[in-house]
Amino acid sequence: MTNYNFFSTPSLPRPAVTEHDATAVARDLFHVTGQLTELGSQQDRNFLIDDGDTRWLLKFSNPEFSAQELEAQDAAAERVSLAGIDVPRSVPSHEGAAIRIVHVGDVDLHVRLLSFVEGDALTGRGALTVAEARSLGHTAGRLAASLEAFVHPGTERITQWNLRIATQVVQMYLPHVPDPGRRERVRVAAARAQAVLEPLSDKLRSQPIHGDITDDNVVTRHGSPLGVIDLGVIDFGDIADSWVVAELAVTCASILHHNPRTPLMILETIAAFVTHTPLTDDELAALWGLIVLRTCVLVVSGEQQVAVDDANHYASENRDHEWIAFEVAEGLDAQQMCALIRARVRLDRHSVIERPEGLLLPAASLSVLDFSVTNPELSDGIWLRPDSEAVLAAAVVRTSGTAVTRYGEYRLTRAKLHHTGETATLALGVEVVTAPGTVFSAPVDGVVRVEDDALVLEASGYEIWLVGLEPLAPGHVSAGQRIGAARAGTARSEAPVHVRVQLSRLAGIRPAFFATPAEAEIWQRVCPDPSPLLGIDLAAPEPLSADVLERRISTFAEVQEHYYTEPPEIERGWREHLIDVHAQCYLDLVNNVALTGHAHPRLVKAVSNQWSLLNTNSRFNYSALPRFTERLVALAPEGLDTVFLVNSGSEAVDLALRLAKTYTGNDAVLAFQEAYHGWTVGADAVSSSIGDNPRALETRPDWVHVIDAPHPFRGTHRGADSAARYLDDLEARLGVLDDAGTGLAAFIGEPVFGNAGGVLLPDGYLAGVFEKVRSRGGLTISDEVQVGYGRLGEYFWGVEQQGVTPDIITIAKGMGNGQPVGAVITRRDIAEKFAEEGSLFSSAGGSPVSCVVGLTVLDILRDEGLQENARTVGGDLKAKLLTLQGQHDIIGAVHGLGLYLGVELVRDLATLEPASAEASEICEELLREGCIVQPTGDYKNVLKIKPPLNITTESVDFFVEALDRVLSARSRR
Known part of the structure; x- marks a missing residue:
């Protein structure tokens, strides 16, 4: 049988193989049995077999593929495996042959048993990280390098995935695209890409390539960090002789649907690939056209495959993201993408221009503006005003003359709330803010041209883009010669003018002035620092996000964990939003500490004022303390009239337990399973959440008695009416303690299971618990650290939802809005009993600043109706x-x-x-x-x-x- 030729057989429906067929073949030919699951495939039939110890892939190849082609796939896999890449390898049948012929459904099919490459497919991810994009590039580059000298007659095949025939594939399959508008867009995109490739195709190197290093065909190891470089490759079905650069084009196209808002991510894939398989200038020039063609082939092939095999759910489900990839590729400027690809590979990251012969503003004294995330002048949400940059700049110009912004600065003033994906905040040039009519001179010899609102000075190896000038006549200019004057605005002729100054190495292409963080790497190569043009260092300090994490890990105990695999460095907050050093905004949905929101102006002012007056400890006498405790008592449930002030929720819980033990003279404490109360010795003792401590239930001290959490959703008893059954269980448990003569000190619990995600207790449950505990002389402690203080909306305190009043309440977190403020509210007789053991002192608990913070939070809570x-x-x-x-x-x-x-x-x-x-x-x-x-x-x-x-x-x-x-x-x- 000859090798497959697309032009002879353009339609390849999958062979008709049932799970019953696959089970019999695996058993009879390979002596393998186990649980069998069909896996997706475009044109073959694949089955996963799992016997509990080992997993294999049983592969029935399309009948149009010859044994010689399958032998080439196996040989290539062996060669790639020697290069250190994990790949599937053929397992011989019990007769010794790796490739067997079976008769299934009136058709002879080649079948192989392959080792199964374990891991998680990247296809299941959302947006890929930079590390993952680079890993794909490294894997494709390593694989291409390992196949460079590979020769096998089975690679001499023509498949629809070979980009050498992409245009013909598109033409043949295009009628299967049902929507006429889409059909025409694909035709035009393919034709434009082919026009670019036409003069280059004879200059592109050829060799056997894998042809499918994509998100579908690679896996990360179980237990490995995301983005590991050594990815596993799970299929060799598309190996064929083709262009080397096509290997990379296929990989890049697979990334576009993951990152439609950050398509320049593929430049990192390209950079990784060329470290293993360098590309020529002609190959770099052809790459973007091949990427576009690949997306065209994907969409028409997907539509065709579903048309001939409507039961192929794998092909059908892939269509959505294939169309996304096409639309992303179609929407990008081809000339710019080609230039950016070349720049990413050829230009140095920190390239700078030589010192020019002159300056744009020879006699100007420049004051540098700061629009960064950490600038205190941008407080109180000023940065959200559309004119914030102009207001700050005008103030500087009034006092200092000409001002200038910084290059490479992530501007807070460009940040956007409620924005999906990254915001373009990185300045790729500077802005000179000066008086109308200020004259600008050519810093170098060159040629001036005018494009729309921009004056462009073409120099040797780069261009200078100036926006906001009234240009003089275009043409040749010498260094020092006047080229334009700052153009007055239409509204107020005396208002300062913002003139943009930008360097670019993209000849004839207007660069963006702002870039997203993901695009920073490439755009700063293309648009280097223009500081030499103005004779002053205008480079903003680079955010050190990675460095901050490394430094944290090196000196900060890792048990104090951080959020996220690759955490953003957060340096600012505003209301319910957090802002990182790249001026990217995030909606904060977890910060119950920041009850009144981040950087509340009223709180900032109150704390600043108090710090300027006094901060000491609560053994001194000052008015803020009684004013705060009076407010707390007024808000507390009736009967709770005495306050202890501490630093945290953990301290509050610890103190509450001590109060109960001292008052009752007993040690035993009842605490819920799955609860978390803090990290001090006492608070940790009554915390049994295995999510925080996997050994929690094994390590509780003898005085802690963990009781069943009345979880209506997944607990022992379920449903809103489950309180009575839980209380019956509790009564039985208490009976055991009674029989043992165990004296009860307290019950402690959250009135709403905060640690479980806000689970409400069954109605009537706490009333029953309180009655049982009090009848045995114990006290009741409501841990309101997470769920109290107005957060529940309907109720100020969580216990109100259950209609009960505890003996002790513990609070912290939101009452200080981030300042370490905690409190215990109880009865006077309980507090006085504790006093018999001596005094209590907390260095910062109840300090003037802490009390003012607490008072102001309560004022805001009340006045703003939170x-x-x-x-x-x-x-x-x-x-x-x-x-x-x-x-x-x-x-x-x-x-x-x-x-x-x-x-x-x-x-x-x-x-x-x-x-x-x-x-x-x-x-x-x-x-x-x-x-x-x-x-x-x-x-x-x-x-x-x-x-x-x-x-x-x-x-x-x-x-x-x-x-x-x-x-x-x-x-x-």
Whole structure:
């Protein structure tokens, strides 16, 4: 049989092989049995076989492919394996042959048993990270290098995936695209790409290539970090003689649907590839056209495959992201992409221009402006004003004359709230802010041309772009010669003028003036620092995000964990938003500490004023302390009239336990399973969450008695009416303690399970617990650190939801809005009994600053109606999350009340198997959507949602839409 030729057989429906057929073949020919699962394939039939110890891939090849082609695939895989890349390798049948012929469904098919390459496919990811994009490039480059000298007659084949015939494939399959508009767009895009390739095709090197190093065909190792360089390759079905550069084009095209908003990510893939397989200038020039052609082939092939094999769900499901890749490629400027590809490979990252012969402003004295994330002048949300840059610049110009911005600065003034994907905040040039009519001179010899609103000075090896000048006559100029004057604005002729100054190495192509963080690497190669043109260092300090993380790890105990695999460096906050050093904004949905929002002006002013007056310890006498404690007592449930001030929730819980033990003279404490109360010795003792401590249930001290958590969703008893059954169980447990003569000191619990994601207790449960505990002489402690202080909306205290009053309340977190402020509120007789053991002192607990913070938080909470906002906006958010639950099976429940909510993710709605890994991945994906969310609970499968209480409906909608997008994308994989 001859090798496959696309032009002879353009349609390749998968062979008709059932799971029954596959099971028999595996057993009879290879002596392999186990659980069998069909895997997706465009043109073959693949089955995973798992016997519990080993996994194999049983592959039935399309009948149009010859044995010689399959032998080439196996030989290439062996060669690539020697290069250190993990690949599937043929397992001989019991008769010794690796390739066998079987008769299935009236057709003779070649079948092979292959080793299974373990790992997670990148196709299941959302947006790829830079590390993952580079890994794909490294893998493709290494593989191309390993096949450079490979020779086998089985690679002499013509498949539809060979980009040498891409135009013909598009022409043949184009009628299968049902939409006429799409059909025409594909035709035009393919024709334009082919026109670029036409003069280059004879200059492109050829060899056998894998032809499919894509997100579908590589896996990361289990337990390996994301983006490991040594990826596994899982299929060799497309190996054929083709252009070397086509290997890279295929890989780049597969990234576009993952990163449609950051398509320049492929430049990192290209840079990684050429470290193993260098490309010629002609190959670099052809690369973008080949990428476009690959996307054209993908969409027409997908439509054709579904037309001839409508049961091929793999091909059908791939169509959505194939069209996304095409639309991204089609929408980019081809000339610019070709120039950027060449620049990424050929230009140095820190390239600078030589010192010019003159300066743009020879006699000017320049004051440098700061629009960075950490500039204190941009406080109180000023940076959100559209005219913020002009206002700050005008103030400097009035006092200092001409001002200039910094190059390579991530400008806070360009940040955007509620923005999906990255915002272009990196300045690729500088702006000179000066008086109208200020004269600019040529710093070098060159040629001036005018393009729209820009004056361009063509120099040797680069261009100088100047926007905002009234140009003089175009043509040749000498260094020092006047080339234009600052153009007055139309509104106020005396207002300062902003003149943009930018260097570019893209001849004849206008560069962007701002870039996203993902594009920074390439654009700073293309647009180097223009400081030499102005005779002053204008380079902004580079953000040291990676360095900060490394320094943190080197000196900060790692047990104090951080969020995210690749955490952004957050240096600013505003209301319910956080801003990183690249001026990217994130909606903060986890910061219950920041009750009133980040950087609240009223709080900032109050704390600053108090620091300027006094900060000391509570043994001194000052008015802020009684004013604060009076406010707390006024808010407390009736009967709780005495306050202890401490530094944290952990201290508050620890103190509450001591109060109870001292008052009752007993040691035994009842605490919920799955609870978290803090990190001090006492608070940790009553914490049993295995999500925080996997050995928690094994290591509780003898005086702690862990009781069943009354979890209505996944507990021992389920449903809103389960309180009585839980109370019966508790009574039996208490009977055992009674029989042993164990005296009860206290019960401690959150009135709403915060650590489980805001799970509400069954109605009446706490009333029953309190009655049972008090009848045995014990006290009741309500840990309100997470769920109290107005967060529930309907109630100020969590216990109010259960209609009970505890003996002791512990609070912290939000009451200080980030300042270490905690408190215990109890009865006078309990406090006085504790005093018999001596005095209590907390160095910073109740300090003047802490008290002023606490008072101001309460003022803001009252004056801005934040509890009511928690009720209304939180209620709206929960309703929208419940709507999502009806649309996505992965959402098992929506817990909580007000602005303490939890979205519980499950793999099966019947078994409630926790979707722990999925929750972690979804949080990573939401970060890329601009939302900060983290998992909680014993299984880390609940998305905890507890934002600042001033969150807006607009922010809620932004989050819900982002979550819907992430879950929808996952369901399509």
